[in-house]
Amino acid sequence: xxxxxxxxxxxxxxxxxxxxxxxxxxxxxxxxxxxxxxxxxxxxxxxxxxxxxxxxxxxxxxxxxxxxxxxxxxxxxxxxxxxxxxxxxxxxxxxxxxxxxxxxxxxxxxxxxxxxxx
Numbered sequence: 001x002x003x004x005x006x007x008x009x010x011x012x013x014x015x016x017x018x019x020x021x022x023x024x025x026x027x028x029x030x031x032x033x034x035x036x037x038x039x040x041x042x043x044x045x046x047x048x049x050x051x052x053x054x055x056x057x058x059x060x061x062x063x064x065x066x067x068x069x070x071x072x073x074x075x076x077x078x079x080x081x082x083x084x085x086x087x088x089x090x091x092x093x094x095x096x097x098x099x100x101x102x103x104x105x106x107x108x109x110x111x112x113x114x115x116x117x118x
Contacts, residue, residue, distance in 0.1 A: 017070030040109035055113035062105030
């Protein structure tokens, strides 16, 4: 892997991780307003402001973990030996783990919002 790809992967993972951490923080504090861009946006969470708040609060811990994994992966990619496959492997595994936790957060948030409406 060349240094340009390594830097790009690092930047994408760091940027995505920081974004997830900000969203998770605002969700946990119930300060993420219903919107069209970030947070858990399912039929259940978009039903009302209260459902959105509850769903995203429930998703915050898994989203935060996904953000931490993304940031750590980005830093690890930056320090991986240049020219080898290790950096790409770290990026792939880190991205998969991050996505897994974000999806878990989405499922938890959707279920919490559904339970709230029932």
